[in-house]
Amino acid sequence: MTYTPALAAKLSGATPYQLNKWRTKGLLVPEVSPARPPVYSYRDLVALRAMVFIRAKTSAQRLRAAWGKLDMVAVADHPSAYSFGTDGRGIFVRLPDGTVLDLIDKPGHLLSEYTFEELFEEFENFRGQRVADLRRPARSLSIHPRTLGGYPVVEGTRVPFDTIAQLVDGDDVTTEDIPDMFPRVSARAAHDAVEFARSLEEAM
Structure with missing residues (x-):
């Protein structure tokens, strides 16, 4: 199944402006169709949710910088394969093999321990708006x-x-x-x- 921009925004917590900006800047180009209207995949949705989760705790500049360094990891074909976390300054990525790397302060530096919060659970975006649990986006x-x-x-x-x-x-x-x-x-x-x-x- 695919997701319209409205559905992708609702389920990820991104604003329509963020979706458009991240798409045009190449941070997350919809893999189903990048043309207007863009069409997102489930993997895109998971990656968008990670971006919103991180953006709620750190600056847009740091988010862009971290996403730009994902290429150096280069072990998966889509950002949804990774887990992301932040302490408000650093942005960390957990690779599919469990390795944890710093993407900002010490790019590529191996971390011995970091606890990742569950981005599928309910959280607040950078505007303080509730982002529903992805597994249960609404009652019923x-x-x-x-x-x-x-x-x-x-x-x-x-x-x-x-x-x-x-x-x-x-x-x-x-x-x-x-x-x-x-x-x-x-x-x-x-x-x-x-x-x-x-x-x-x-x-x-």
């Missing part, structure tokens, strides 16, 4: 990379949230009608899917 919705490629679905199903949201028009089809069409989707879950879809429109 869930994300798992092996379910529709990480696209948000109604929890416990493979039904995409936007399939439900597009059906509900408030007149001919209400959230109360959805269980008749999708027995595993409750009216409450349908309501949550509609609300999540509305929040995407507000984010852009």
Whole structure:
């Protein structure tokens, strides 16, 4: 599955301005399609979330500098393969083999110990706005990379949230009608899917 800029922004915590700037500066070019409108992959989403997580704790300049030095690591084809962390000054990367390197103060310097926070959990971006847990972006919705490629679905199903949201028009089809069409989707879950879809429109 792929992600529109609105969905990528909502799930990563990035602002539309950040998405555009990081794309045009080459920090994170969407791997599905960099052209307008850009289309992001699940791997892009994970990398974007790492960037937002780091940016919440350090400056944009340090983030750009660290991302520019990822090439020297050169052990994976996408930033989503790494774990990132920061102490507010240094920015650290954990490679797939467990090695931890400093990307800023002592580029390439091996660190003996660093505890990485879980960027999939809820956190605040640099504006102090809540970024939802990536595995559960809204009530009744869930994300798992092996379910529709990480696209948000109604929890416990493979039904995409936007399939439900597009059906509900408030007149001919209400959230109360959805269980008749999708027995595993409750009216409450349908309501949550509609609300999540509305929040995407507000984010852009």
